[in-house]
Amino acid sequence: MTTQSVLENLTAKLPLGVCVLNDQMEVLYWNDFFADRLNISSDDVKGQNLLTLFPNEAKYLKKKINSVFVLNNASFSYWEHRPHVFLFSSSRPITGEETLMYQNIEFLPLDVTDNKVKTVCMIVQDVTELASYYQGQKELSEQLSQEHNALQELNRKLEEAQNQLLQADKMAAIGQLAAGVAHEINNPIGFINSNLQSLEDYAVKLLKLVNFYEKVVHKTQNKTFIALQKDMQERMKYQFIREDMPELVAESIDGINRVSEIVKSLKAFSHVDSSEWQYADIVEGIESTLKIANNELKYNVEIHREYQQQLPKLFCQPMQLNQVFLNLIVNGAQAIVDKGHIYITVSANDNDYQVAIKDTGCGISKSAMHKIFEPFYTTKPVGQGTGLGLSLSYSIVQKHKGNLVVTSEPNVGTTFTVILPILTPEQLLPEASAPA
Structure with missing residues (x-):
């Protein structure tokens, strides 16, 4: 058996999902990990578009894979952030219980010529057992914490002659907590939100300025200037940055607004500012x-x-x-x-x-x-x-x-x-x- 055939057999049998894609998102190869779960062999899937095969996650996959093609850097997807990119099932090793597979996915530049990525290798790792362990530990910790808090609460209540007095103390503590949270969080949220709004305005103006310069360069009809501009934009990944930057700023502003709403709700819940x-x-x-x-x-x-x-x-x-x-x-x-x-x-x-x-x-x-x-x-x-x-x-x-x-x-x-x-x-x- 040749070294190549050994490597091909090994890749096919790995307990990892291996999928190779070209710059059109077309599948060039995938191993038994994918073939067994989708009942589509590597030969049958060759040339099919990955985004068509997985339409529900197409937007997410496209963004991850494009970042490899554009930036020539590996990209990752972790189960804590995106547990089930592919809706594969996984069997627990001891119980045999079938559950949705938790996955870590690595997107790697594979074939690189003249600093340009030709193919991307997507590697899917089944981390269901690890995720289950961490989730179990978290649930156990929360349960122990709840039991501890419940015992403390019960002991306090048994020592109190009047439940109403305890309730007043409890609500006063919540009010103090909410006041502290509002004071400590609202100030940084305010200036972060203000800075992001300014950054969003600056980004729009800078993009308009770059567009203006593009028009000026093209109006000169100077081939040298036009070529220099095109080369610089390609090296700086300008097109990708122009599309990605407004989305990043918008997501950041949305996140800050969500935090503000949470603080506002906690404050309103406890009415810390009023008698x-x-x-x-x-x-x-x-x-x-x-x-x-x-x-x-x-x-x-x-x-x-x-x-x-x-x-x-x-x-x-x-x-x-x-x-x-x-x-x-x-x-x-x-x-x-x-x-x-x-x-x-x-x-x-x-x-x-x-x-x-x-x-x-x-x-x-x-x-x-x-x-x-x-x-x-x-x-x-x-x-x-x-x-x-x-x-x-x-x-x-x-x-x-x-x-x-x-x-x-x-x-x-x-x-x-x-x-x-x-x-x-x-x-x-x-x-x-x-x-x-």
Whole structure:
């Protein structure tokens, strides 16, 4: 057997995906790793366009591969950033469980002539086992952290005679945290955003200036100048930079805006800039709470909103009402096993507000319905709940002279309705208006 045939056989049998492409994105070769998963042999796929074969990831692949052709440098795709570029399956070595393959991909310049890349080699590595290990470690760490926090919370609550005092301390801590975050992050965000806006303006002006110079050079009809211009632009990869630079700046500005929104939502959630009792917009509080709870909702819960128009502001403790909404929304999300819906309805009349939060989760049994507002009662596994969420929520609503009503049907869903009377400060806080 010749050395070449040995190398060809080795490449074909490698536990890596190997695919060679020309500058038209046409497949020149791929090994058994690709052939077995797509049921297309290397001979049959030869000459087909990679972007046509994988249309859903065409834009991403094109950008990565073009960067190799243009810049003559390797490009990479890591599983943490893009877990499943190719929708291949992978079998766990011990359990045999089939799961989507996590991949690291390396794009390498292969055939380079006169500093110009002719072909690119794409190497796909199956890192599902490594990714599963890291994810498992992360989940275990989060679970241990949650259990530790839950135990600390429970110990504090057992030492406190009044749950309301603990809740006030907790919300004050959140308020201080939000104030610190807003102060520490808003300033750098402000000047970064301002700089990026200026950079975007400069980039546009510079590109216009270069375009003007191009037109001037061409108007001279001087072949030497035109040739020098073309050579310099090719060596500087000007065409690629001109297309890529505005996109990079736009993505950076979008990222800064997203961070600003997160800080704004945290600040609005805890109302760090205002006194405890105040007139507040209930819908604004719910929207801020939804952003805070987004991590619990984004994978399996679809939110439906129905807000009455022109709702009046309510005199209340917005920080504590936000905590009630957070408890009810998160409980609803946790009651949904796979995918489901949460419906939030807000309405008001002359006498009271009604905030209904309905989920399509597993529901509450009749035996549990009589206990759900009792302190420390929970149906969650040990370490996943203290049993104080609904009890504290009920206490907060009572402090607002309101009521918390629940209706539920097993395997259908649960609806919690927060009823808050529209009262004046004197009616809610008679001690504040009493003569000294």
